[in-house]
Amino acid sequence: MTGSRCSPREEGADIDDPLVIAGVSFNSRLIMGTGGAPNLDALEKALIASGAELATVALRRVSPAARGSVLDVLDRTGCRLLPNTAGCFTARDAVTTAQLAREAFSTEWIKLEVIADERTLLPEAVELLDAAESLVDDGFSVLAYTNDDPVLALRLEAVGCAAVMPLGSPIGSGMGILNPFNLSLIVDRLSVPVILDAGVGTASDAAIAMELGCDAVLAASAVTRSREPATMAEAVRKAVEAGRLARRAGRIPRRLYAEPSTTFEDLPDLESGPHQD
Amino acid sequence: MTTIPDVVVIGGGAIGLSIAWRSAVAGLRVTVVDDHHPARASWAAAGMIAPVSEAHYGEETLLDLNLLSARRYPEWVEELEEAGGRATGYTPCGTLVVALDGDDKEQLDHLHNWQTELGLPVQRLRAKECRELEPGLTPMARAGLFVEGDHQIDNRKLVDALEAACTRRGVDFVYGSVSSLIVQGERVTGAGLASGDSIACDKVVLAAGCWSGAIDGVPPSVTDGVRPVKGQLLYITGRAGQPPLAQRNVRTMDVYVVARGDGRSVVGATVEELGFDTTVTAGGVHSLLRDAVRVLPDVAEQEMSECVAGLRPGSRDNCPLLGPGEPEGLVVATGHYRNGILLTPATGDLIAELLVTGETPPAIRPFSPTRFAGAGAAL
Numbered sequence: 001m002t003g004s005r006c007s008p009r010e011e012g013a014d015i016d017d018p019l020v021i022a023g024v025s026f027n028s029r030l031i032m033g034t035g036g037a038p039n040l041d042a043l044e045k046a047l048i049a050s051g052a053e054l055a056t057v058a059l060r061r062v063s064p065a066a067r068g069s070v071l072d073v074l075d076r077t078g079c080r081l082l083p084n085t086a087g088c089f090t091a092r093d094a095v096t097t098a099q100l101a102r103e104a105f106s107t108e109w110i111k112l113e114v115i116a117d118e119r120t121l122l123p124e125a126v127e128l129l130d131a132a133e134s135l136v137d138d139g140f141s142v143l144a145y146t147n148d149d150p151v152l153a154l155r156l157e158a159v160g161c162a163a164v165m166p167l168g169s170p171i172g173s174g175m176g177i178l179n180p181f182n183l184s185l186i187v188d189r190l191s192v193p194v195i196l197d198a199g200v201g202t203a204s205d206a207a208i209a210m211e212l213g214c215d216a217v218l219a220a221s222a223v224t225r226s227r228e229p230a231t232m233a234e235a236v237r238k239a240v241e242a243g244r245l246a247r248r249a250g251r252i253p254r255r256l257y258a259e260p261s262t263t264f265e266d267l268p269d270l271e272s273g274p275h276q277d
Numbered sequence: 278m279t280t281i282p283d284v285v286v287i288g289g290g291a292i293g294l295s296i297a298w299r300s301a302v303a304g305l306r307v308t309v310v311d312d313h314h315p316a317r318a319s320w321a322a323a324g325m326i327a328p329v330s331e332a333h334y335g336e337e338t339l340l341d342l343n344l345l346s347a348r349r350y351p352e353w354v355e356e357l358e359e360a361g362g363r364a365t366g367y368t369p370c371g372t373l374v375v376a377l378d379g380d381d382k383e384q385l386d387h388l389h390n391w392q393t394e395l396g397l398p399v400q401r402l403r404a405k406e407c408r409e410l411e412p413g414l415t416p417m418a419r420a421g422l423f424v425e426g427d428h429q430i431d432n433r434k435l436v437d438a439l440e441a442a443c444t445r446r447g448v449d450f451v452y453g454s455v456s457s458l459i460v461q462g463e464r465v466t467g468a469g470l471a472s473g474d475s476i477a478c479d480k481v482v483l484a485a486g487c488w489s490g491a492i493d494g495v496p497p498s499v500t501d502g503v504r505p506v507k508g509q510l511l512y513i514t515g516r517a518g519q520p521p522l523a524q525r526n527v528r529t530m531d532v533y534v535v536a537r538g539d540g541r542s543v544v545g546a547t548v549e550e551l552g553f554d555t556t557v558t559a560g561g562v563h564s565l566l567r568d569a570v571r572v573l574p575d576v577a578e579q580e581m582s583e584c585v586a587g588l589r590p591g592s593r594d595n596c597p598l599l600g601p602g603e604p605e606g607l608v609v610a611t612g613h614y615r616n617g618i619l620l621t622p623a624t625g626d627l628i629a630e631l632l633v634t635g636e637t638p639p640a641i642r643p644f645s646p647t648r649f650a651g652a653g654a655a656l
Contacts, residue, residue, distance in 0.1 A: 038333050038334060038336065038595065039592075039593065039595040040594070041594035041595075042335055042594070044593075061549065061550060062550045062551075063552040065552055066504060066551065067490075067501070067504060068503065068591075068593070069504060072501075226334075227334045227391070228334075229335070
């Protein structure tokens with residue numbers, strides 16, 4: 001395994017434990033996407049407010065040589081660049097794009113996306129696994145964007161992915177986590193970091209992901225397409241922290257009937273009224 | 278040239294020419310230097326004058342300037358057509374923004390709420406009302422916003438008219454590209470050309486679009502603040518007997534179609550961060566046509582007349598860089614990004630005012646070209 005997952009509920013795990021992906025530690029558990037921002041200035045402010053230390057950029061949509069682009073923004077904010085293969089529809093396409101990224105940015109890290117169609121932007125499972133295997137064999141640290149399918153997630157871990165990134169719902173849909181049960185299964189069964197990738201619509205979605213035990217959350221549209229990207233970035237950062245704390249504290253069991261928080265024995269005697277002189 | 282001009286304008290696009298024309302009208306002697314770059318934004322633009330339908334969250338400052346310029350257009354164009362003796366194709370046609378499915382409709386209503394909060398004049402239409410306005414619309418249209426005040430101009434004719442008006446006003450034209458600012462002490466005293474010649478002058482206006490940063494002596498706030506953003510667009514033409522595609526500008530979340538009065542329509546535009554690349558790609562053309570046919574099915578019946586890629590001068594906050602720069606004597610007017618044609622009247626008037634009076638007009642103060650200085654060294 002190239003990464004290690006540390007749930008805050010595991011014994012000995014500390015809430016301040018860093019997120020470790022492929023041997024690299026991050027204090028922030030929020031990863032930012034950079035697409036959809038109204039302008040670079042707004043993106044820069046959102047990145048700063050998010051506290052993110054890792055941000056992903058679609059390789060196909062930016063030239064490494066061009067000045068004044070999103071790459072400069074990452075440089076200024078001190079975010080580590082995570083190139084992604086958005087816009088690739090086949091394993092071959094994704095592998096080639098990843099190799100170009102490695103050359104252009106001198107990084108072995110790649111967020112692998114192989115998309116089935118433009119309307120749903122859902123991952124193409126067969127091509128994804130194929131590409132992941134080739135890239136791992138080629139020395140890449142692969143963070144794989146995948147369906148919320150526990151079986152596929154396990155397979156991706158087995159071929160050596162550094163992190164597995166299941167979707168909560170389709171990219172840009174903002175529908176949150178549609179299948180929390182599958183996400184729990186993935187979290188439970190994998191050893192590498194599990195990062196919720198797509199579907200976050202607002203801060204509470206990020207909190208839920210962390211409560212379910214995800215190691216980190218990636219947010220893009222939820223922040224960049226909001227009215228005030230920097231404010232939403234701050235909200236999502238706090239939600240990620242809150243969700244992680246809640247996961248550690250442990251939620252109470254759900255009940256059908258009420259249970260008073262104070263028992264009758266504990267109630268003060270109010271019947272006699274205030275004491276009179 | 279026997280006399281030294283007051284002003285050298287670097288860049289003969291819509292912005293540079295409008296500054297030159299208004300400055301000449303105000304009595305300044307002006308020389309424009311331009312190399313007719315094939316990817317210049319004025320040539321590749323679509324000519325939408327649409328401050329309201331293209332308004333974006335967080336860009337309210339820019340919206341104010343955009344609205345100011347749009348309001349100036351009718352009178353300004355009348356004066357220009359008179360001065361240049363040429364038509365510009367300015368058409369007060371309105372713009373229809375169309376939602377094609379439920380998701381689009383949600384987004385449209387979101388936008389409409391915000392526009393209404395800002396007091397912008399926008400009319401929310403039902404699907405049927407959209408199709409009554411524009412019978413060529415797809416039956417799949419789900420809802421629409423009609424912005425009666427968002428118009429169009431033929432950007433290529435606009436540039437021609439500006440050139441003609443400048444020439445009649447005695448503006449000199451030099452064909453070539455400027456390679457450096459000539460600076461003596463702390464002051465700009467001229468422009469050095471790539472040919473080796475130079476032109477002495479009192480003030481230099483930098484209006485070279487996305488190429489503004491490539492000139493020696495230009496301050497880093499401009500070099501790092503302005504970048505090329507590629508846009509591909511198409512010209513399609515109706516054949517004899519075909520009705521026009523639309524009477525108004527039609528746009529969706531993905532594409533716009535600007536039908537000119539002469540049977541041609543412009544379909545645009547991609548937004549690509551690829552440096553100075555100007556390749557017209559199959560994928561770019563495909564996505565424009567796919568999205569255009571989806572909203573106006575008759576697009577498929579048109580003749581394909583031109584595919585073009587241009588380079589917009591993008592800035593970090595999508596706002597232009599306008600006003601005095603350093604060294605002294607340099608005036609900056611670039612970074613207009615997607616709003617160059619829209620901002621042509623306001624930029625011309627306000628920069629000319631700055632050149633004549635030496636005072637920066639209040640309307641352009643939020644757009645100081647020094648606002649990116651120190652904010653970060655490039656890679």
